[in-house]
Amino acid sequence: MNLRIPGPTPCPPEVLAASARQMINHRGRQFAALIGRVVERLKRFYRTQHDVLVLTASGTGGLEAAIVNTLSPGDEVLAVVIGEFGQRFAEIAEAYGAKVVRLEYEPGQAADPAEVRRALARHPKARAVLVTHNETSTGVTNPLAEIAQAVREAERLLLVDAVSSLSSIPVETDAWGLDVVVSGSQKGWMVPPGLAFVSMSPRAWEAYRQARMPRLYLDLGRHQRYLERGQTPWTPAVSVLFALDVALEMMEREGLENIFARHARIGQMTRDGVKALGLQLLAADERYASNTVTAVRVPPGVDERALRRLLEEEFGVELAGGQGELQGQVFRIGHLGWVREEDIRQTLDALAQALPRVGYELPARA
Ligand code: PLP
Numbered sequence: 001m002n003l004r005i006p007g008p009t010p011c012p013p014e015v016l017a018a019s020a021r022q023m024i025n026h027r028g029r030q031f032a033a034l035i036g037r038v039v040e041r042l043k044r045f046y047r048t049q050h051d052v053l054v055l056t057a058s059g060t061g062g063l064e065a066a067i068v069n070t071l072s073p074g075d076e077v078l079a080v081v082i083g084e085f086g087q088r089f090a091e092i093a094e095a096y097g098a099k100v101v102r103l104e105y106e107p108g109q110a111a112d113p114a115e116v117r118r119a120l121a122r123h124p125k126a127r128a129v130l131v132t133h134n135e136t137s138t139g140v141t142n143p144l145a146e147i148a149q150a151v152r153e154a155e156r157l158l159l160v161d162a163v164s165s166l167s168s169i170p171v172e173t174d175a176w177g178l179d180v181v182v183s184g185s186q187k188g189w190m191v192p193p194g195l196a197f198v199s200m201s202p203r204a205w206e207a208y209r210q211a212r213m214p215r216l217y218l219d220l221g222r223h224q225r226y227l228e229r230g231q232t233p234w235t236p237a238v239s240v241l242f243a244l245d246v247a248l249e250m251m252e253r254e255g256l257e258n259i260f261a262r263h264a265r266i267g268q269m270t271r272d273g274v275k276a277l278g279l280q281l282l283a284a285d286e287r288y289a290s291n292t293v294t295a296v297r298v299p300p301g302v303d304e305r306a307l308r309r310l311l312e313e314e315f316g317v318e319l320a321g322g323q324g325e326l327q328g329q330v331f332r333i334g335h336l337g338w339v340r341e342e343d344i345r346q347t348l349d350a351l352a353q354a355l356p357r358v359g360y361e362l363p364a365r366a
Contacts, residue, residue, distance in 0.1 A: 006334035032230025059184030062196030073097030134165035139295035267291030292336035315350035
């Protein structure tokens with residue numbers, strides 16, 4: 001199956017083989033060496049000199065950790081929302097009693113850093129800004145460096161969901177001044193689901209000491225203390241860590257810049273291919289179209305479920321549907337992690353053959 005969903009993504013055979021290894025003592029020396037190596041490598045991909053913690057959780061657990069370790073009930077928070085995952089980040093903050101102000105955009109739009117700056121001026125008490133770097137539900141990448149600059153000028157805390165960007169498109173944790181950055185193993189890291197990564201800047205640790213939201217499993221201070229002796233506070237997903245260790249080694253061999261270039265090339269190839277079929281991207285401005293996932297508008301009269309079923313059953317290509325209010329309106333092509341041009345070529349060929357069978361007329365040139 002050509003699994004073209006934006007996570008879980010396909011894993012290289014070496015990575016899968018690593019995940020089948022025998023268990024080790026998670027309080028022993030072998031584990032200490034493993035977690036130490038993984039964290040040092042993660043820091044290089046995060047482009048940070050500060051702390052990165054590895055949690056046994058999905059990406060959402062990482063987002064929850066970002067909230068509960070830096071905020072208190074009643075704190076005002078500005079949530080920049082451009083899709084489902086921005087909405088989820090805001091909901092987590094609300095669930096723990098934050099007073100959330102939303103800066104919301106239509107699906108397909110990126111956030112405007114100037115508007116973030118103005119929203120912060122209107123809300124001088126907002127302690128933190130929540131932002132999704134790459135909105136997986138709409139295939140849009142926010143201009144994070146510029147948004148971060150606005151947040152830094154206003155001296156607020158910046159919590160970033162980089163679940164579907166970090167590892168595949170540039171994120172400069174320290175240079176951009178990002179306080180907490182969350183990612184998840186099943187995305188561009190080429191690893192099965194089960195681990196979330198969370199970076200903490202010195203400012204984030206300062207906020208941690210004041211934060212009063214309840215926390216226990218996700219208490220990052222506790223995770224940091226255990227990490228210093230080569231452990232995690234709770235039993236970790238050891239198999240996923242074995243897999244991650246191998247994946248990070250492969251990623252280092254390919255090189256960060258080469259990985260970014262491959263994603264940029266494949267993202268462009270996907271967008272060009274989709275447009276050549278006469279289809280429209282959901283991304284309103286292609287400058288912000290994501291290099292890890294492309295959301296495509298379903299053409300009028302086409303049953304999106306029937307299209308995806310046909311692609312899966314007859315062509316061995318599995319795409320993702322739309323989420324939330326975009327259900328039935330878009331389908332999504334994942335192109336992050338272990339992905340080559342050939343996978344996209346096959347996907348586009350399959351679309352070209354399947355679309356006419358669900359009532360869509362291809363343009364003459366396609
Ligand atoms: N944020 C973004 C941008 C995502 O793409 C995802 C996963 O789809 C998540 C958060 C949530 O991650 P998980 O499903 O691993 O909890």
